Amino acid sequence: MPVDRIREVRITPVAFHDPPLLNAVGVHQPFALRAVVEVVTEDGVTGLGESYGDAVHLDRLRRAAEELRGVDPWHVQEIARRVRLLPETGTGGDGTSGMVRSATADRVLSPFEVACLDIQGRTVGRPVTDLLGGAVRDRVEFSAYLFYKWAGHPGAEEDRWGAARDSDEIVAQARRIVDEFGFNALKLKGGVVPPQEEVAAIRALRAAFPDSPLRIDPNAAWSVETSVKVGTELAGVLEYLEDPTAGIAGMARVARAVPMPLATNMCVVAFDHVRPAVEADAVRVILSDHHFWGGLGRSRALASTCETFGLGLSMHSNSHLGISLAAMTHLAAATPNLTYACDTHWPWKEQDEDVIVPGALRFEAGAVAVPTAPGLGVELDRDALARLHEQYLTCGITSRDDTAYYRGHHPGFDPTPPRW
């Protein structure tokens, strides 16, 4: 059978509306940036991938894309090899002689790997889950992602979920999101207001949702001492405490003192980090994310690594569109030890703003049914892609620095919260 090789790779940056959600580094900009990757074969089969859309990452994606012409889309290892050999000399380059830092190379590889799996599935007429060993569940559960939000933040007034400044409003936000999407697990983005207020918010969520697994994630904004205090106060309330403090050493100190498992998507974000984290017994749960672990295949390798060391596995999410939701769903469906409800920013985006043809992915009772059509099971909506690309060109945001846009557009407004 003749090999159908990669003929062309198209990368289209897009911007979609993102409300002013608060996190430990500031406030989300009014637009989130993504890159839509299309890998096209000589026979005209197109595979889709989605990645970050900031200028530094786009430059890396574009340089990697140049190297992929002529490669067999079944040969993902060859694609990975070519990505790793890329010189790191473009915008934001760090002067090293190749994209040797595995974390950077994995981020670049990810959307191409996903697109190649999409091509493979379309070619043989099987869903991506089958290429990953087959689905072990036919629906993938996600969690409600709760954020503090003041009406005073520029842009907050336009957001349909309203302000969330205190425990009552966090519970009201959870109620609205749960009513609409049916989530069970709830995750509060912390590190934003004084820790005691966040403890109160978690207690209020526990009272309002007695059966829901609860998590809080301050993105390492707390000291070890604060983390231990919060963890001790929330004994018996959380399913896990996510990234309370910075670094493997700090997490290990917290882990020794608190009763619940610690989870991370910050101190273990590449294979190099697993060994020191295990040796220090710093975390009990790793949040995978195929966007930075190098795609779906390497995320499955992470799952095996977690199994080997007796670690739990969950899934992290940034703001994303439907191609990524499809990839996350396929991955979770084919990963038996991914037993926690996955994170998703999905409810926060405008529901009619996407690059895929609507209808392929729907939340029901907090879960997405695993697509069974060939490949990822989603199709690109070219008009929508053109609209969101135009939005990217005019929105004035090119970087992932949450605070830069606000500083530039609202002089005197300081969105950065203190450390606790």
Ligand SMILES: O=C([O-])C(=O)C[C@H](O)[C@@H](O)C(=O)[O-]
């Ligand atoms: O740790 C996490 O859940 C994240 O980093 C996800 C998002 O980036 C979240 O922190 C955010 O958007 O503010």
